[in-house]
Every structure is written in structure tokens, then in C-alpha cells.
Amino acid sequence: MPDGGRYWFPAQRHGWGLPITWQGWGVFVAFVGLIVGGAVLEPTRRSVVGFVVYVVVLGILFTGVCWWKGEPTRWRWGDE
Numbered sequence: 001m002p003d004g005g006r007y008w009f010p011a012q013r014h015g016w017g018l019p020i021t022w023q024g025w026g027v028f029v030a031f032v033g034l035i036v037g038g039a040v041l042e043p044t045r046r047s048v049v050g051f052v053v054y055v056v057v058l059g060i061l062f063t064g065v066c067w068w069k070g071e072p073t074r075w076r077w078g079d080e
Contacts, residue, residue: 006020006021007020007021007069007070007071008021008023008024008027008065008066008070009024009066009069009070009071010070010071011070011071011072011073011074015066015073016066016070016071016073023069024069027062027065027069028062031058031062034058035055035058038054038055038058039051042054
């Protein structure tokens with residue numbers, strides 16, 4: 001890792017796994033909490049498209065954090 005820190009998300013066969021540090025768990029819980037909170041506070045019956053856009057944006061941000069703070073992924077060709 002460039003800053004000498006520990007990875008928050010380990011590389012798995014396909015993408016990243018569950019967090020391995022408290023920071024990773026904090027980001028993961030915040031991500032899930034924002035999705036659940038958005039579903040509760042912004043009922044989907046009012047704007048399904050708005051909720052889908054909200055979830056997609058959160059997913060892109062979460063993927064960006066995983067890319068930034070996660071272990072680099074690589075093509076595994078069936079090993080592991």
C-alpha cells in the first residue's frame with residue numbers, strides 16, 4: 001500500500017472480500033446504513049428512479065473506496 005498502511009479489503013477470487021480492519025467495517029456499515037436509511041426516508045413508491053440512482057451512486061463510491069484502500073486485484077485464471 002502506498003502509505004504503508006494495511007489494506008481494508010482483501011482480494012478474493014472475484015473482487016474484494018469482507019473488511020479486515022475497523023476502518024473497512026466502518027465504511028461497509030455506513031454504506032449499508034445509507035442504503036437502508038434511503039429506503040426508509042425516501043419511500044420508493046414516490047420515486048423509484050431516484051432511489052435507483054441513489055443506490056448506484058453509493059455503489060460507485062463504495063467501489064472507489066474498495067479500489068483505493070483494498071488489496072490490488074488480479075486475474076487469477078482459476079487458481080486459489
